[in-house]
Amino acid sequence: MEQLTGRLRSEHKTLVCMTKIYCEDHHGQHPGGLCGECAALMEYSAKRLAKCPYGEDKPTCANCPIHCYKQQQRELVREVMRYAGPRMPLRHPWRALTHVFDKLRRVVHPRELRRARNRDRQIKP
Numbered sequence: 744m745e746q747l748t749g750r751l752r753s754e755h756k757t758l759v760c761m762t763k764i765y766c767e768d769h770h771g772q773h774p775g776g777l778c779g780e781c782a783a784l785m786e787y788s789a790k791r792l793a794k795c796p797y798g799e800d801k802p803t804c805a806n807c808p809i810h811c812y813k814q815q816q817r818e819l820v821r822e823v824m825r826y827a828g829p830r831m832p833l834r835h836p837w838r839a840l841t842h843v844f845d846k847l848r849r850v851v852h853p854r855e856l857r858r859a860r861n862r863d864r865q866i867k868p
């Protein structure tokens with residue numbers, strides 16, 4: 744699994760919690776709480792997060808205008824969130840609350856993101 748830090752790590756943990764809820768109810772009990780397919784999905788999401796162009800300032804993936812996931816994984820995560828989202832406040836109230844605040848973050852347009860990066864590059868000696 745990719746080594747994530749800060750918000751990226753926390754967001755991935757929230758997604759894993761949600762996927763465990765989904766997996767248990769749809770795919771049964773598995774060691775570590777995830778079946779092979781769901782574990783592969785979490786591996787994939789960790790890789791995407793590690794390469795996220797927004798870094799620590801990322802919006803939630805659901806609100807992201809770039810959306811870097813492939814179609815299949817994107818649909819799977821959407822399904823997981825649709826199912827587990829309403830169940831999160833009961834099982835993981837703190838994580839659910841943090842996710843609500845994350846959703847309120849301003850979404851930076853990719854064009855704005857590129858401009859900021861170019862500015863940073865020009866400033867560097």
Ligand code: SF4
Binds near residue numbers: 803811
């Ligand atoms: S979907 Fe958007 S926010 Fe999520 S990892 Fe990909 S680029 Fe970053």
Ligand SMILES: [Zn+2]
Binds near residue numbers: 765
């Ligand atoms: Zn599963």
